[in-house]
Amino acid sequence: MPKNAFYAQSGGVTAVINASACGVIETARQHPNDISNVYAGRNGIIGALTEDLIDTSAESDEAIAALRYTPSGAFGSCRYKLKSLEENRREYERLIEVFKAHDIGYFFYNGGGDSADTCYKISQLSETMGFPVKAIHVPKTVDNDLPITDNCPGFGSVAKYIAVSTREASYDVRSMAKTSTKVFVIEVMGRHAGWIAAAGGLASDAENDIPVLILFPEIEFDKEQFLAKVKAKVEEYEYCSVVVSEGAKWPNGTFLAEQGTRDAFGHAQLGGAAPVVANMVKEAMGYKFHWAVADYLQRAARHLASKTDVDQAYATGKAAVEYAISGENSIMPTIVRTSNDPYTWEIGKAPLSEVANVEKFMPREFITEDGFGITQACRDYLVPLIQGEDFPPFDKGMPKYVTLMNEPVAKKLNIAFEL
């Protein structure tokens, strides 16, 4: 007898998380003997806890296909970390109750490290509670910090956006440097790992000799050395671009972004790392500067997604369903790089017990010895991930993204649940 599937999006959304949703739902629709319907959690796992499920069967094939090129989380996502089993067993039990009420046999959880952990716990608990569901984690994170998988869906598109934006802005600065801006600073995401910042290094290559300095969260910020580097680059090139990770830190562990900036009322102001770095340069060398903070633009920029990333996001969603109906449980589909040049990849799998709560950082050999650039090994790793364009359809000059109807599934439990 076919069972229903539950799908939820977790944590910060990306340009391609809906491509994974598309992979899950389209593949499920191809297997009606195994999966009768996919219910999505409204606002992620909260939707499961509050029995607020979305009936994806109400959406047309066209609408589901459009998820492939629509950024953000079509069903809503959430930042809601389930507590440990010991602390709040009730939450896990509630999930199983909701699954039971809606005849859910498959749990597809699309997220990062925390959600891999949740997914793992559910696979274990559902077993012991006598209502076993196949729990498969679909990888998603712009931070690229999940272990085992070669890379994470979501990352390639941010990497492409930052590489392209840094190149474009550098061309701009280069052409104005004689009389105007000499130093351009762009702040990028990645509070713990410097993967996104590293992508800024791709702005420069054999045909585009662009001076780019990168401030990684993995490298303690050395102000004197940094300023000397900026000075040297400006003297050689007349300008310089700086890519600063939001996670860049002083040796004492304080974020650069928290440099005690105060507003007129004396309130601490979270001003971002970019203006801090830019003002530092101005103060030391007097160079005119400009700075940008890409923020959500970088992870929402579906218009500039990497085709590789879109394909991999879809493929992991598809594989999740295929693994589940073939009987697999408590795993995450992974991306396995089988060749670097030409780049080839295939889908593999990793047990969730080895994925949960493990963070992958930039290897030191991906960062140049001086700490401000990327090595050839890093380029070899990154370049394939930004390959290919996959522009969304445009209408009247704007990308034509889909907004789903998101019709609710009738509730079956008569018990409210306090989050």
Add this chain to the structure above:
Amino acid sequence: MPKNAFYAQSGGVTAVINASACGVIETARQHPNDISNVYAGRNGIIGALTEDLIDTSAESDEAIAALRYTPSGAFGSCRYKLKSLEENRREYERLIEVFKAHDIGYFFYNGGGDSADTCYKISQLSETMGFPVKAIHVPKTVDNDLPITDNCPGFGSVAKYIAVSTREASYDVRSMAKTSTKVFVIEVMGRHAGWIAAAGGLASDAENDIPVLILFPEIEFDKEQFLAKVKAKVEEYEYCSVVVSEGAKWPNGTFLAEQGTRDAFGHAQLGGAAPVVANMVKEAMGYKFHWAVADYLQRAARHLASKTDVDQAYATGKAAVEYAISGENSIMPTIVRTSNDPYTWEIGKAPLSEVANVEKFMPREFITEDGFGITQACRDYLVPLIQGEDFPPFDKGMPKYVTLMNEPVAKKLNIAFEL
């Protein structure tokens, strides 16, 4: 006898100023009986003053064609405003001397209001100095503030970038609003006129009901009213996007960006309007926020250029050459809107005497009565300008922009010139 032409880029560069350069050079190459060679000013007008000319004939047809899809200023631009004739007649005389030495009969100046003024003066002075050059101004400005022309090359692409980015980021915020960010603020360019900010309003349309509030430089900032609007939007939609112009001002004329922010050492910090607005919302309502400052990204984003804008940038460059060789002088090619729906346009011309030193602001009827949105009239004006995509070629995941050789023309004067 054919004469040489001088071409220079002026002021802040755009995603399509090189498309105008492409139009000038390609058209000049088609008229060898009128124009023997196009010399470009290295770093704009400074190149003419210092006799630092670039020989564009050294560039292949392919390289010149690639200018059409390469952002920024390929020959270098500058922020260098010539003084008035009374204050520094020597500068104008020097220009004429350099033109004379290099047999320049055509002066194509690609810029905004200031350069239109310079171009106008040169057309007049060259006549009285007995070395008449045909001086044609090629319009360029992301600010869209030149008079007479329906719109300015450079603006349509920034408008498209801001409209798309605001839509994409709004999708992101919408999907996270339940537990995370509720208010997203994006800061955009336009110190005097709100044209770019207005484009943020295009994020929302009939198929995309997105709550967007715009803070225009033309409208005095009313904190209480603004906060009430944000609150109402968040209560209705669960989230809200705010597009703030860098030129948004308090009633007393101070920029929002200058809210007395101090760093740890008490130095005034130019932190941008976006964090000021975001913190204001947080303080009043406690909403979680995120903010972005697009800065140069918006005017360098050739990857998302408007095809209409690219076509018009090219067409004005082409028309400049055609007008000049047909004997016109002291004019600027303009874009004339001949129909709104379907959108059609043609090239016209305006005398520089009527262009110089006139700034075009947003008409009040383009802004909604409450001051926070755009009217249908504004949409009707803006939508055609962002029409069409004109993606650059990509190679290994990155746009393949051209960097010219920029070989110098041998100097003929033996006189240095102090800027």
